[in-house]
Structure formats: C-alpha cells, structure tokens
Amino acid sequence: MWKSPRTGGLAVLVALVTLAPLGFPNAYFYDVAVNALFNATLCVGLNLLVGYGGQISLGHAGFFALGAYGSALLTGRYGLPPLAALLLSAGVVGALAFVVGRPILKLKGHYLAMATLGIGIIIHIVLKTESAVTGGPDGLGVDAFSVAGLTVSGDQAWYWLAAVLVVIAVWLSLNLVDSPVGRALRAVHGSEVGAEVVGVDTTGYKVLVFVVSAVFASVVGSLFAHKNGFITPDIGSFFRSIEVVTMVVLGGMASTFGAVVGAVLLTLLPQFLASFEDYEAMVLGGIMMGTMIFMPKGLLPSLRLLLAKRRRTP
Amino acid sequence: MKGLVWMGAAGVAVLGCVVFSGGVQAAETVKIGSFLSVTGPASFLGEPEKKTLERYVERLNTDGGIGGRKVELVVYDDGGAPDKAATFAKRLIQNDGVDILVGGTTTGTSMAAIKVVELAGVPFISLAGGIDIVEPVKKWVFKTPHTDRMAAEKVFADMKTRGISKIALVSEDSGFGKSGHDQSLKVAANHGIEIVADEVYSPKDPDVTAQLTKARNAPGVQAVFNFGFGQGPAIVTKNYKQLGIALPLYQSHGVASKEFIRLAGAAADGVRLPAAGLVVAGQLPATDPQKPVVTAFKADYEAAFKTEVSTFAGHAYDGLQLAAAAISRAGGTDKARVRDELEKTSGYVGTGGMVTMSATDHMGLSPAAFHMVEIRNGDWVLSD
Amino acid sequence: MFAEFLQYLFSGLTSGAIYALAGLGFAIIYNSSHVINFAQGEFIMIGGMATATMVAAGLPLPLAAVLAVVATMAVGVALEKFAVEPARGADVTAIVIITIGASIFLRGAAQVLWDKEFHALPAFSGDTPLRLAGATLMPQSLWVVGAAVVVIALLWWFFNRTLFGKAMLATSHNRLAAQLMGIPVRSVLVVAFALSAMLGAVGGIVVTPITFTNYEAGIMLGLKGFSAAVLGGLGSGAGAIVGGLLVGVAEALASGYLSSAYKDAIAFVIILFVLFFMPSGLFGKKGTDRV
C-alpha cells in the first residue's frame, strides 16, 4: 500500500494512451478517444469532490459550460489568445465556485444535490436566454486553439493534447489524495466532526475541493469548445451533469483510475449502443442499474476486490 | 498492481474494439449517412425523418437504385445533442465512408456537424430550419426546410393585410422557439410590425396563462404570435381559449401537423399559421405544381405508417430526392461533383415547395413555398 | 390589477399542484427508505401514457385509470424488488445511480412500448373555464388540487391510523429497531414503492388533460417534484405539497412580474435561498449531529 499505485498506475496509463492510437484506423476513433479523455479529465476532478470529499454535485456541467463559453467569447469576441482565455475562464469559474460554494457546502446529502442542481440549471438557463452574447440554443462557433502561433488542428493533435492533459490530471489527483491536504479531504468524507476536532477546517476543505473540481471542469470545457469548434448551451444541461457523476460513480468513487475507466467506458458506450436503435435507452439504463447492483463500489474497486480475493484463494 | 495492468489492457482492447464492419465498402453501393434526433426533445421530428429515409431508400433500391447502384443508409441517433451529432457525423464520414449526409434534425445538431463536413468535404443536406445553416453560404452545406425567418415573414405579411401592427410574441425557450423569436424580432420592423410584449415559456411548462395574461395586457396589442413546437403551442392554445382572449392567435410552421389539432382540440379553431403545401395537399388547386408530389407522398406515407404525415417527414423526403438526383446527374458519388450538382438543382418540386439552388442560395425555396392556413373545425383551411 | 394577480396565482397553483403531487411520491419513498427515487417522474409518465392509450383504444376512462394505476404499481414493486432491494446497504450515491438508470430504462421501454408522440386525455369535467373576479381557472386544475388533497388525507390516515402505516413510519425512524420489533421491513419498502407508484400514476392521470404526456414527460415532473420535496423538507408530506405550490406560484409570479425567460431560474434562486437559511428545507427534521 505504501508504495501506492501512483507510479505503477500512472505508468500503465501513460502506456495505454500512447499505445491506444495503434488501434485507431481513422479520425473518427481519435475523435471519440479525445472526448473520452476529456471526460476522464473532468471526472478525475469531479472524483476529488464526489469520491474523496464525499460531496455530491449535480451541477458540474454548468462549470464545464462556463469554461467553454468563457473561452469561446474571450477568444472570438475580445480577441484574447486561447491560452489566456482558458486561464481567465478557469479563474472566473473558480471564483464563482468559491462564492457559491461557501453557503452551498453547508448543506448535506440530497439538499446539497438539490442546490448544485439548481446552480447548474441556472447557468444553463442564462446561456440559453442571453442569445445576444451566447448565440442562444442554436449555439456559438469557436476558433481554433493555438499557443504561441502553433495551432492544434486535426484529431491526432487533439488526441495527444488530451492524453497529456489526462496524465497530468491523474498525476495531480494521485499526489493530492496521498498528501496532508488530500487526507484532510478524505477525513471530511469519513467524519466531519472527527476531522474538525483534530484541526481540519472542514468548510475550507470542502470549498477548496469544490473550487478545484470546478476549475478542472472549466479547463476541460475550454478545450472541448476549441476542439469541437461549436458549442450549444446543452453542454451545460442537467443531463450532462448527471452523466459525468454517473461516470465517476460507475468507475468507482474514491478511485482516481476508476474515474478514468468510468469516463472512458461511458463515452464509448453510446457508440456501441447506436446499433440498438430504439432499445438504446433500455440497454443504457439496464447497464447502469446492473453495474451498481452487482458492483456497488463501482467497476474498478469491485474488480480490484475480486482480484484480491482470487489471489488469496488460489 | 497486476490487476490494474490487466484492467488497463482490457481498456486498450475496448478502445481498439470500437471497430465495426465499417470502413470497407462495396464499391457498388451508394452510401447515404444520416444522424437524426430520433430520441430526446426533438424526437417527433427525428422519428418521421428516420422512417421516411428508410422507406424511400428501400423504394430507391426496388426501383433499381441510383444509376444502377444499390443505396445503403446508415442512421445514428444523436438524441438531439449537438456534440453527439458532430461525433456521429465524423463516424459516418471517416468510419462508414458515406458519400453524402442527409440529416441533422435540429439547427444545433446541424451546426455542430457543419464543422466536420466542411473540413472533410462531404455534401450535407440538413433537415433543420435555422437560417444560420446556409447563411452565410457554406460550400458543402445545403438544407431543405423553410427557415424560421420565412415563417415569421409570412406571418407578418398576413398580419399586415389584416391591419395588425402591434403584436405580442410568445416563444419557447428551446432551440426552435428561441431561433424563431430572434428572427421574428429581426424582421418585424421590415413589415411594420411592432412587438409590444415578448414572453417566454419552457417546452414542458404545464401552464402558461401567466405569460398570456401579460401578453394580453400589453398596451395596444392586436394579435399574439407563438413560436414553438411539440406540446407547448397546444398548451398555449388551450390556455388562450381558457383566458377568453379575443385577439387573433398565430402559430408558427412548427405546429403544422394534425397532432397539434388533436392535442389542442376545439381551442385550435381560428388559429392561423404558415404551412408547407404538404399539410394542405388536398386543398391545393389542381394547377399547383406541388399538388401531385405532395398528394402522392402523403398517401404513401400514411398508408405505410398509419399516422398523419408531417412536414418533417417531407423535409427528409426532399433531402433524399435532392441527393439521389444530384448523384445521378453527377454520374457517380464523386463528392465534389455531387456538391456541384446539388448547387445546380433547379426546378425540383418537393414537399416543401419549388427548389432552385444557386451558389448564393443553398436552400432554394421562395417565400411562396409557405401557405397561410387557418384551423377550422379541426382541419386546415387554405386561406391565401 | 387584482384580476391579473389572481390569474398568475391560478396559473401557479395549477402548476404547483402538479409539482406537489410529484413531490409527494419522493417523500413517501424517502420516508421509508431514505432513498431518493429519481424514477418517480416515470411513474407519472406511465400512469398518463397507459391511461391515454387505453382511452384511445376505446376503454372507458375510469376503467383505463384503474388499470393504469395497477400497472404502474406493478412497475413500482418490480423496481423495488429487482433494483433497489438487491442494492440494499450500498452507498447512497450508488442507489441514486440505480434509480437514474431505472428512469432511463423506463423511458426507453415506454418509447418502445408506445411511441414518441404526445397523448392527450379529455378533461374530466369539460373545458369550460371557471371565472372568478376576472381570472379564469380550468376545472381540471381543481381535479389536480382535489387529487392532491384526497391523497394527502388518505396518506395521513394510512400513516397515523393503520398498523401497517405506523410500522412504515417506525421503519423510517429506525430501520434496525423496527426490524427487531418484528416489523417486516422488506414489505414496508415494497409497499412504499407501490404507494408512490400509485401516487405517481394518479398524478399522471389527472395531469394529462392539462399538460399532455409523452415518454419523456417524467423528466420535468421528476425534476420539479424533487425540487418540491427538497424545498419542503425531505420526508415531509406536507412539506412536499407546500414546496410544490411554492415553486409553481413563484414561477407564475416571476413570469408575470419579472421575466418569463428567467422564471425557472428565479424559482431555483428562491429554493437556494431557502436552503441557505433552512438547510433541511421548510418542514424537514433538523439534523443535529449526535457525537
């Protein structure tokens, strides 16, 4: 345990994202893979909040959308360089999360779920309604992403960017979880009073991780906007929020790699299910129910337990 | 740790296994790709579109295909989500190797796909209403339905002939309603119409009497114009009747289906709206060039699916016919030549009207494609 | 001026009664299991869709309604038996995902079983609006309010005057103690799901003449019902009713006096503010940390 899955797991991840393109026959595969890795990055951030911090959020797509629109507007309308727009958006989203996080994170359980849901929906409504700025439900075009004159173009380039991003996100998450700050955070999940009496400022840590996960979402949102070249308010809808939380829970809460696995699988799933046509929704719902019934801890932790058990009884 | 490696390996396998039979294509077939919102909020547009495409591709094949080549249709459901639509467009082009795209139920999904098709250079015929799709003109993008701007203009013109100049606009906050709202605001002044109240509702609101009360009480208001589709306009119409508002009520082309009359019931009486010829097929004068096309399509569709034909089915029909004609004129599926032939479409008579495209007009419908109809005793009555 | 206000109020009460009925279903299941059933909206949808299709097929409305309620209750029981019960003891979030999965599954099934069209039911007492001080109200809205009142009364009777009802309440307070007292905790949960499915179906039936229904109708109703239940305080039946009415009226007044485009947002802002000052909703039990 003490040697931790940090180095090993990270190495596997790096190997996977490096080798995966060998199995990609065309640009479409890259496209799906980029979406999967973007979602994975978002989920690694969200997992810090939901899995490790134990605080539910049903509004994270709102932060994702704010990042996307922030970048789209700052580059398209105000001519900011994309990287500056990304950072500025992330800063603003972080500040917003900080401001709303304080009162909201006093709530617990389903009340917190309701409040975060409300925040997400309000953001979605604003993006939909202020069409003079955001283009409304019909969407908004976004310029290409370029840094210092180099433009990220083509699915391959985006794939490598997304791969680097997810590796960094996983690395940061693994660092954090096994550090004084991360332990305090997990302690908040374990017992808030227990954490308080040994000096953990529980409110502070809850707000901190809320801000961190919101910033993750914003950064991914910005890149997603540039990569897709076109965004609509639906990227911030309530369904998207549910979808990303489902990714985290399905993959395995309080497991950084679980979040990655959950995000990748749930991103690929609709591509497989497309052939089910009208039965797609039933299959998706069935998979969600089945996974949680038979693996209530999520895919990765449950599989890990299973493997551990098998090893003990050869 | 070992477990993780195995799981990782499994992950690679999964990633790599998204491979389907696609890619390899029999040189003989013409592949038509389509992404439609078969589920989700726009499903009652996407559903008839899908049924139509499937039926008429089959029809094309029984009639010997296009230029002797069999036609293969690949349809994906984007659920109304633009980012999914973009991915499916990419899948159709890159993985399934389609020759042309006919699809895009909503403006949002179409716009998201445009980035992909423009880059890949594949002709794309959109089935959505938004004017942004073809304005400004994009090299590879065409569309079949009338735009919301044309609908608004038709309504405003009708209002003007009836001496109405101050109206309340009540619109849905979804893509269709919002876009219609914005276009209406843009063109109202050109027709001497002043919008004195601007109210919005959500597609699933159970009751909109509050918005309608506000609209009715706006000073000088002479008529109410509702832009939306689905059950929303039916609720607006019922609430309108409930409040006993005596002003004329206009709806958009979004409700030009029998379903609207069925849902709104008696309250729909007297509602005026712009509709394509397909809706009033039986009432078109015999001299109307559209008459044979729309009556035949209507009869065939209704016999096959036992439901009332909708204009959305017609958009898909037109899209498929335009594509087939262009491919056959181009003598093959060379994408650039098909595109050029699409642009040269001239005098095609479809369910939506007469289509004549050009380098500056990738829709090719004239405002005359719309007919003003009024609902009387549960049926459409042509009123212009 | 006043007529206008009254009309907004009527509008709000119509929507609010619908939200309240949806919220009540959440409250019942939460009460006996501390599970938030995100498939509650689908119960409403199934009740409405089943009735509408049976009426369209020629069945008399009362018979169709009864059959629809029975069918919905069967779905509720199946959901409990096959999805919630096997996951007993799992993390709350896991159960949330299960019920969300169930709602997606039920929507998918409805779309395959029926269609994607909207369905209507005729209003139970005609379409002639009632007039009051210059404002109008549809008789069907009274049906909704009436159904909510009757349901509340029945539930109150059930929970306070019947042995089984009391057993359910006891289970909600302390599952283990109830089990030790010989209360069949498992059947309590089944009954809770059956009850809230029934409630949902009844709601779906009285609401369909106003809002129409299709396979996706449960999404919005589920969302608003959840908001109503949380605003009122989870587990409180009266809270869900008050919460629902408040959300409905807030939306109507917001669209009347502020901005109809932002009415939903305004309703959520109100909910947020209430929660900031009353973290357990209006009528929720205050959670004191026992350490």
Place this chain on the structure above:
Amino acid sequence: MSLLTVEGLSKEFGGVHAVEDLSFAISPGTIHSIIGPNGAGKTTLFNLVTGIYTPTRGAIRLDGHDIAGRRPSELAGLGMSRTFQNLQVFFNMSAVENVMVGHHLHLDRRFWASLVRLPSVVRRDRACRAHCVELLDFVGLGRYVNSDAASMPYGALKRLEIARALAAKPRLLLLDEPAAGLNATESREIDEVIKKVAAMGVTVVLVEHDMKMVMGISDHILVLNYGRKLAEGTPTEVRANADVVAAYLGAHV
C-alpha cells in the same frame, strides 16, 4: 493558573436544560474525570468545551482566553483534542492514515505543495507516518498499521481515536467514555494508555462509567446530575459524598 475554566455555562435545547449554570476549573497536568448518570449532560459538556455546540450562556476559558463559540478546528490549534463516545473514525481510510489526519496541523498544508508533491512535503509526510506508526504502537495497535479502519474491531477503533487525538499533540485531551463497550482486559489496557498519556504531561479530561477506572486514575472528579454540578473533589471525597451516593443509587428524594 487553570488550563481550562468554565463559568456559569448553560446549554438549552428547545427549553430543555442539558447543562445549567456549571462552573469548574481544570489544572494542567492532571487527570480529571466527569461522571454522572445517563443524561446528566456529560457529553453535552464535552461538545460545548470542544466547540461542537455553542453555549446558551456562560464562558469557557482556555489559558484565560474565552473560547466559547470558536470552531473545533480552531480549538485544535490551541491544543485541544478529543475522542467520541459514538465513534468518529474515518472508515474510508487506513489506521495509520486516520492517525496522520490527527497530525494535520503540524504538516505542510499548502494546497500547491500537496498538488505537485514537493519533496519537502514528501519528507515531512514520511516523518509523520513514522511518528504515527509509533503512536499506534503506543496505544497497542501496532499490528493494524495498514489495515482499513472499516475492518478493525470496536475496541481497536476506540484506541485508534486516542492515537488520532494524540497525533494532534494536544495539551488538553478529552476522552468520551474510552472504555465503553470494552471487556475487562481491554479496559485495563486503555487505563494504562491514559496513565501513560498523563505521564507525558497532557492534561486529560475523562467521561467514564467504569467507576473502577475512574476512581483508580483520576486526580479530580466532577459529578454532574441533570446538567448541574452535584459534587466535586478527589476520588476519596466524591466517594464519601452522600448526594453522589444517592444519585447513583437513585434514592435521592
């Protein structure tokens, strides 16, 4: 000077006086027990002193400074730490991680440093871990170091909480029924641990029902009944107090 002084402390819950007009003082370096029948207000008093509840009236002074209404996490910084009657263990973590959280205030808590895992953070974390393993040994949990807290037996969890509290390096340690639910052997072990802690110079305040333990290790005893002070003094004095005997036998009229 007293380490902790309580003056006129009262706490009401909706009209019920859980603690009423209570005053007492605790000198540094002593073991101080609080006893009384169930519902006497002992745990409420702990919750007031450690900042979990806010007093309705009265003052609580640590080193002469009023701390009433301060948050538990602030009080931890002032050298106060506690355990709980109802376990507040972090069941999502291993035993040693539980104790390391106890050391929280003495570690590098900068977010950025943790995020990029600065070498200094790693170094201090390693030292902290070693220290916490020692603490686990100290309370007799040496064999549980890497066990998941969720898999440990009840008696071990009680000691785990003590180790966690000690990791915060408290001057004042409040133990809420550390021996409750333990068998005789385990109680004796806890007893030893408490004595060792006190010997290190930590002031211990104890709520306990095990009279044998209380009488054996306490320097000073405070007896509560219905939220009020019934008696106070050395074990011998308290044992001789007629009111205490009456309260405990329930014969008080």
